[in-house]
Amino acid sequence: MSGARERIVLVTRATRLDDLVARFNTVEQAKFYVEHLGADFSDYLAEHDRYREAVTIAEQSLARFGRVQRIDREFLPNFLFPPDALVVALGQDGLVANTLKYLDRQPLVGVNPDPGRWEGVLLPFGPEDLDAITAEALADRRPFRTVTMARARLTDGQELHAVNDLFIGPASHVSARYRIEVGEESENQSSSGVIVSTGLGSTGWFRSLIAGATGIAGGRKKAVGALRENGFPWDADHLYFTVREPFPSRASEASIVFGRVERGAPLKIVSQMPDYGVIFSDGVEADFLKFNSGMEAVIGVADRSGTLVL
Secondary structure, eight states, X not given: OOSOOOEEEEEEOOOHHHXXXXXXXXXXXXXXXXXXXXXXXXXXXXHHHHHHHHHHHHHHHHHTTSXXXXXXXXXXXXXXXXXXXXXXXXXXXXXXXXXXXXXXXXXXXXXXXXXXXXXXXXXXXXXXXXXXXXXXHHTTOSOEEEEEEEEEEETTXXXXXXXSEEEEEESSSSOEEEEEXXXXXXXXXXXXXXXXXXXXXXXXXXHHHHHHHHHHHTOOOHHHHHXXXXXXXXXXXXXXXXXXXXXXXXXXOOSOOEEEEETTBOEEEEEOOSSOEEEEXXXXXXXXXXXXXXXXXXXXXXXXXXXXXX
């Protein structure tokens, strides 16, 4: 990173209370609904109030260093981040990851609005820290960590990036049908879908799949065991893929179920799903690519990477 940055973008999200009010129109109706089910509505209020307080603190702190543009999480897919922007995400790890995949090396500051409620691997700062670190971040003088991204590119030119993982499979609980190709090997498969993980995502969904597979097989091979326990580096120059619940039959095989995706040697998948194939990233099902019969997805290490401020 180099050069001074002049703009600040603050990314926020709706609280659980905001979502309830959107559904039931008023706080009173939301309260009635929650308490009618026997839940504690005061927890929703406390979370909401703490988040709004954190937003106020963050905006006031950042405004001391430049013009602040605030956007909500739901607008991320259509927002064009200025190349010279410093981006601040105020929320949980998921918001940081979801923001990072729309950036092209702009530095991202992850801020935990409520440390007493949320843990945060990607949230090294609280709102009160912004006064101390913003000037250095704008001048690119803060230490940072590079995050490798994955990219899926379709035959028609559409692309989707991932900070944690890509899911390639069915839109509902039916079998995914596709042809998978890794290097010189290829086969038709029927499964619950394919997961392609980055280093950042390797201790999440990918880890749970590895744990389940090794547990069923009773396997404790050193390399797989190390991935299961430790994942792999966030800035690794490769990805890993694993196939969920592959089903061998007369029309499908189950040999290519796990492997490494090197830069320059992508994973290729051709859909055999008439109208229910999808690709989505980082668990955000609403932002997806249709992946239906005949469409090929080329999946590999993305050309761009993420930059997390430390």
